[in-house]
Amino acid sequence: FAFVGSGSYAADPLPSWNDTATKAAIIDFVERVTREGSAGFVPPAERIATFDNDGTLWSEQPMYFQLAFAFDRVKAMAPQHPEWKDQQPFKGVLESDTKAVLAGGKKSLLEIVAATHSGMTSEDFERIVADWISTAKHPQTGRLYKDMVYQPMLELLAYLRANGFKTFIVSGGGIEFMRPWTEATYGIPPEQVVGSSVKTRFELRDGKPVIVRLPEIDFIDDKEGKPVGINSHVGRRPIFAAGNSDGDWQMLQYATIGRSPSFALIVHHTDDQREWAYDRDSHIGQLDQALDDATRQGWTVVDMKQDWKRIYPAQ
Amino acid sequence: FAFVGSGSYAADPLPSWNDTATKAAIIDFVERVTREGSAGFVPPAERIATFDNDGTLWSEQPMYFQLAFAFDRVKAMAPQHPEWKDQQPFKGVLESDTKAVLAGGKKSLLEIVAATHSGMTSEDFERIVADWISTAKHPQTGRLYKDMVYQPMLELLAYLRANGFKTFIVSGGGIEFMRPWTEATYGIPPEQVVGSSVKTRFELRDGKPVIVRLPEIDFIDDKEGKPVGINSHVGRRPIFAAGNSDGDWQMLQYATIGRSPSFALIVHHTDDQREWAYDRDSHIGQLDQALDDATRQGWTVVDMKQDWKRIYPAQ
């Protein structure tokens, strides 16, 4: 007999989590901060939870999905840029020669981002992203990228919200790349999405108000940038933070050090059968210092292989 | 017989507003966007309302209250800065010689802001602001500054929220100057406050995570900056925006032009008995181009003297 939707009294709020210590720790924390009159009680307004996106809420291999989006944009825009077929890094993208693209390092990637992520209005960019996310598929799984979100994490987000938490995304990914689809996918509205951004400018274009995306980075929401982004957009320290890489290390410190009750979760990619397995030596989602720190800080590490009953939602 | 708290069915949701065309226009708009099945219906998630603060939600004469805060901070910090008694603009502040302070123009004000608004952690600054706002009084009215908020606007904020709107502040004032008190005063939590900001840095100080406020402007949330700030923090265009000066002009354009239904409100300071009267020639809260534009755009102009039954809350 399940009391569906009744928050902490639901029979099993996290059905896709195995009954391991990880699941028990999450439920224990949530029950503690929501029990009125207890020492650990936290008022609803302060129940801020922040989640990294890539590798924490959805997959990120063999490359960040936003990079796949950028590559697809280069291909879509190529007819308007005949010069690209002879010009790296665009040539490499058009010839699906990822090695040639990556050979140019960060500079090449920034060129691709500038060419594909700026010059248009925010509204136009929103439409472009919305079209892509509703159709683009991962080359290995054949799933829509947006269906490569983690079912256990969707349940965790819903469980926290049912218990009065306000859930935020705090990602190194583009803030305007995420906002068009995070509400439908994660139940997180645009105003609760924090990410990296380009500079923008307001103007009246033919009398119509628009926000123009400029080819210049404004803010990188990664590493030390994550607490800065949280302070700017949320204005409160989270009491719950989840990440999967060293890019989240400072956010986890910010949420937990000297702070009780608080909770930090690290999604450790240990399942090379159902997803991918990588950590200390990965060029994407490197998890090294934060993993070393987890024991010392009392952070909870999700072992995907052991702790998760399933990875992706049923299709 | 009043149906208290029942949203649009309350007997009079705006009791401090006189029964003028202004009040009728507000209520008509809210009823239109919330009537399910009607052509003007707007889903709750898109009911974003943005409010300027100085001169729109609270008074701003004879100087912005945040400047009064900065001057009070100079006085409080003076014992640690003996050099200030011979050095403008600090000398002027310490001698209450506002003319000497203002003679230095914008550069002087930025010096004062840097000296009083940076160098500390965000948490320390929050405490400083919270202490000030709970005790500092306006020299002319003798009221606490935080009690010089407009009762009719408090009712408007509550009325909008009761009808599914999410209310935001979008102010030229400092984001971290407002956040410590906007929730108690306006019912607007920190994560719904957008404002000007200084650059910040995350660090572990003696092992404790802190956000340090740096003496460098990061973002000016005024004029063209307001739509940019809204796009960054909210990620949706508002359908309701309220301001009082040309600093809000672009925000009002952004919310309304080419957009139906939408609503823009300008608070026109016309009451030199109960508050202040100023507009086109004022050095604070100058209202000129936006006022000219109001008729053309169909924006609603509040005549404080005529439209408001009372100005401040009962004490």
Ligand SMILES: [Ca+2]
């Ligand atoms: Ca990540």
Ligand SMILES: [Ca+2]
């Ligand atoms: Ca104003």
